[in-house]
Amino acid sequence: MSAFAKGQAVRIADRLTVGHTRVPSYVRGAQGAIERVLREFLIPEDDAFGRPDGRRLTLYRVRLAARDLWPQYRGATSDEVQLEIYEHWLEPIEEVSP
């Protein structure tokens, strides 16, 4: 059962990366949305240390607006970056009540 649904707003965790991760530093802390739910895979953090029986978590395709990542970006406003991010790196964004 995946924790996030297609279209849901998420934040990518902002963490240090002692060990190994596939989350590039330029997207850590960024906000985006779930573009699609993929399936469970062995996470890179465990795979990287020779643990084939490590944690298996859902992988998501996440979309991020280029203008959110780079405020000085001059391309089309619809330009975006899509990255595959595992569940343990995603945080839900709470709805702000009016």
Next chain:
Amino acid sequence: MQALNERTKLLYHPVNDVGGQPREPLNLAEHPLQPWEKRCHALLESLNARGVLTMEEKRRGIEDMGQTIYAALTYYEKWAMCAANVLMTKGHFTADELAEQIRQVKLRFEEAA
């Protein structure tokens, strides 16, 4: 992004995580692969398929080389050095055995020359 001091930045950016950082223009010229580079690629793909040395273990090993070695070695030199380190860490062979193997291969090359 959180405020980072210079030392913390080293933990925030693995050596190969250069996305979004200032960099001189990339050299996009194609270059032919050496025979040993093709063999290196094939060997590591085979080891990955069998779970002996996975892609992520290789990536982690390359990140752990440090900036100086990372910058100095070519792409497949990094693969070869990292494969040796990870396979030794996992107990597949010892540094002595690797050194002996390298000595024998060198000898064969010298005899062939």
